Amino acid sequence: MNTYETRAARIMQRIQELATISENEQGVTRTFGTPAFLAGRALVQRWMEAAGLAVRVDSIGNLRARFVSPNPAAKTFVLASHIDTVVNAGKFDGPLGVLLGLDMLEQLVQQQAQLPFHIELIAFSDEEGVRYHTTYLGSKVVTGAFDQSLLHRRDAKGITLADAITTMGGNVEQLASDAMPAADWLGYFEVHIEQGPVLWERDIPVAVVTAIAGQQRVEVTFRGMAGHAGTVPMNMRQDALAGVAEFVLAVEHFGLVHKETIVATVGKLDIRNAASNVIPGEVTCSLDLRSADPTRLASAYDALRAQTEAIARRRNLGLHWDLIQYTAPITCDAGLNNLLAQAITESGYEVVPLVSGAGHDAVPISAVSRATMLFVRCFKGISHNPLENVEERDLAATLQVVDRFLSSVISF
Known part of the structure; x- marks a missing residue:
């Protein structure tokens, strides 16, 4: 039986497997463009392809899987997070949202769902900004906001961003063509650990993000x-x-x-x-x-x-x-947040509004699309640390909320 508990266990197993791929043995380190990053991305790509999705890697290294609608005029609803990490990171910051999104698309494939819009799941290549000291490289390419001058920026070893992209198999001349036009966006949804102690202290599994600092x-x-x-x-x-x-x-x-x-x-x-x-x-x-x-x-x-x-x-x-x-600070979309709050209430949980002090890819996305985020309770609010942890019961609750949310988006 494909219950929320069994789905949560499978997501958790994948998170643990992905966490074994690291630049070093202490914690998890997969910075943009490194062999560990490429190996981790390849693993996630295999899971996406096994689900029967149309998958591609764009020129900045984003991994993009697509569930295609039969509607020829369909817009695209994006589920996303990132798979790069800080140095000595935990297992859940980023990959949780990507792999939960993959689970959602696997359910749609199994159900042979016919949606009025496309869904694109994106594993962004560089949200943390560790290697080149600038965040959101992946999402800025997708939104068309990538700054070409960054191609000349060098990492600690003197390697330019342009050279790193080429080494990864990307083409700097194609970056602009990887953008999704603003008219094609239906909305953006990201699931992420809270990175703060509110949900942990109150023993509530999820929260609605109202704004991002x-x-x-x-x-x-x-x-x-x-x-x-x-x-x-x-x-x-x-x-x-x-x-x-x-x-x-x-x-x-x-x-x-x-x-x-x-x-x-x-x-x-x-x-x-x-x-x-x-x-x-x-x-x-x-x-x-x-x-x-x-x-x-x-x-x-x-x-x-x-x-x-x-x-x-x-x-x-x-x-x-x-x-x-x-x-700049952003405010999440009121309409999508109302649907998310309704899904939380219908799932039997208290609606907790939170402002995110951490940055997320929703920030650049908000310039071209309405965006919302769901926070998931994590151990003592710890993140960017090997102690980072999410309990399976909270992950199962998150799946229930997200299922309801996506159903409401379909009929919105």
């Missing part, structure tokens, strides 16, 4: 003067790392003062020519700012930049401030 990513470089650690007097140093240390604490303090509306994080640090007996002469770090309020996000950016410039002046350091990425 905007974010600004900055690369900050302090330049001083490298020197011998044993010979340069303390009061005569231009220590770039000391400047970064003050910057990190300033970011933390700002985030704590404005904790109701802003989160601020320094998550990466690179000391050039680092040695224990050398005063650091150049240090680069990251800054990640997020808020659901665009005005507060902009004011936080300006305030922290001013504080950073003051630190550099006071310490006689050079400063390079480079805005890597800006994404």
Whole structure:
């Protein structure tokens, strides 16, 4: 019997199998374009093809499976998430949505369903932005918003994005043709772990995402003067790392003062020519700012930049401030959210509205299509961590909700 429990168990088995494919043995690491990423994508592709779906890989490396409607004028409803990861990730961030979407399409194939619209399941190739420090590469290609200047960006090994795409088998000249015209979109739906503790603490399996916070990513470089650690007097140093240390604490303090509306994080640090007996002469770090309020996000950016410039002046350091990425906050579609809330209620669960502090591919998609998201309860809200976990009972509840939701979309 094909119950929600048996379907959940099969999805979980696939998630566990995909998680065995990693760049290293600790946690799960499948960054864009790496051999591990390609192997993971190939596994998911085999599952899609075995389901009887029309499958292709586009030029940015997105894996796209299509359930075709007999309606010649049909639009496309997209189910999607991503299969790339951060370094030392968990098993569920991204793959949960892709493999749950695959289960939904398998049910439609088995039922020989005749839908008034196409359904395209997309496993986006790069949502996390680890390798090239810019998120949503995959979804921006699908929406037609890809920035061609990014093709010249280099990773830590000096490999350009254009070369990485070519190595993966893609064609940079075809990126624009992989976009889906805005007129062809019926809607977008993404299932994702919550990445926060609300559902865990309340023991509720799912939540409706009402909005997604905007974010600004900055690369900050302090330049001083490298020197011998044993010979340069303390009061005569231009220590770039000391400047970064003050910057990190300033970011933390700002985030704590404005904790109701802003989160601020320094998550990466690179000391050039680092040695224990050398005063650091150049240090680069990251800054990640997020808020659901665009005005507060902009004011936080300006305030922290001013504080950073003051630190550099006071310490006689050079400063390079480079805005890597800006994404505005978005609001999810009210009509689709109402259908999702109705599906949750009909499934016997409380409707919990949540704002996502994390970014998702729904952000660029919202520029061309109405979009909605469903959060799934995860262990203590932990994500981007090997401890990330989803219980099968919550996955079974999610399947019940999604089944009802898709049925309502069909008749909407």
